[in-house]
Amino acid sequence: MATIRDISKLLDLSPATVSRALHDPDSPFVSAQTRLRVQEAAARLGYVPNASGRALATGRTHLVSLWINDPYTPYYAMVGRHLYAESERRGYHPVVRAVSTQSEQATVWQSPDSLADGVMALDVRDPLRRCLDTFPRLRKPIVGLGALCLETVDHVRIDLKQGSIEAVQHLVETRPGRIVGWVFRQDDPRTAAYREVMAESGRPSEIVLIPDEARATNRAMAATYIRDRGCPDAFFCQNDDVAIAVYRGALDAGYRVPDDVAIVGCDGIEDAEYLPTPLSTVVHPVDEMCRIAWEFLTNRLNDPTIPLQQAELPAHLLRRASS
Structure with a gap:
């Protein structure tokens, strides 16, 4: 099995330089060109790092x-x-x-x-x-x-609170009627943001505490809620998974997004962009x-x-x- 010394002899480099090139990607002592030469030589010789030896030598397991x-x-x-x-x-x-x-x-x-x-x-x-x-x-x-x-x-x-405030304010500015907070916990910055903006706008809060964040659960709950309580103007949802489920529940109940009901999620997952009507969302950095x-x-x-x-x-x- 090839060793660091084998690579160093092949390239006429010191073992320390070879070790840094292979194991320390941020090392300022190895140029990009040297690092590439070492990596190519290691692959050619079939070098496999010895994790135990490396940990003993460096004090780190990586x-x-x-x-x-x-x-x-x-x-x-x-x-x-x-x-x-x-x-x-x-x-x-x-x-x-x-x-x-x-x-x-x-x-x-x-x-x-x-x-x-x-x-x-x-x-x-x-x-x-x-x-x-x-x-x-x-x-x-x-x-x-x-x-x-x-x-x-x-x-x-x-x-999450400031982004959630932006989201609920957006719904208040664009939707004149009921806005439902579809959330998982009361002690959550998203819930706090929803309550704060609704109070400032003079509109009543309408919070639904969901038992979990599963799509199947929330799709069924949303469809039932809309049929029993009427369709609100908007939903502000705990996260994008839940928003996707509420989106499907609204369709199941016979309502269109966004013509009949607006929906905003939270997280910024890729799925939210690929629905027939892409979801607005509070994006995490x-x-x-x-x-x-x-x-x-x-x-x-x-x-x-x-x-x-x-x-x-x-x-x-x-x-x-x-x-």
Whole structure:
């Protein structure tokens, strides 16, 4: 099996330069041309990195544990793709954990978490808090990201409230009648934004608390709600998955989007753009969030003593044909 020394002899480079070219994509000591030569030689010789040896030599495994609320939904899958791309660009291998936000039990610190150099925690504020309460001596670098971040660790928060205010104001300005808030929780910035704008406009709030965010559930609920209560002028929805379901429910009940009812979602997933009537949505700055989160993790790995790192990014309304 080829080694770093084999590559260094072939290219007449030092083993340290070859190692940096292969394992440290951000190293300022290796030019792009040299890095490409090393990568091509490694492929030609069949070089396979020795992860155990590399960890012993550097003190790092180059693994990162990704805690994700629900990695199988379109939004979290989208964020996961961005985190994967950032991880690989920086020479790290991500390990995904699906962490439930519904259970009250403490999140168990698992073997991949112990092996990882750090943890990225996406919208798992409460499970992370319980985990740190249970294991107070943990010293692993942790970065929270998303709308729900634990403030005692480094974090990149998305401000959903301002973008949601823009969305509800848009509906108030363009629709004269009932506007329904189709939401999952009362203690949520989207719900707070809806209540605030409706109160300022002098219109009554009409909140529907949904039992879950599944499309099938919300499609059936929306159709029944419209048939029983009449069709409102607009729906402001918890997220794009729910908005897609409400869209289908309105069609099932015999109403057209946007002629009869306007719909606005939240997240900015790709699916929302490809409906017959593309959905307006509150777009999250996912690319920037993931990039800054990785910068925070890198900073913390390089110097564990730096002060708490915090960033807040605004979400914004993207108007499409549905509203």
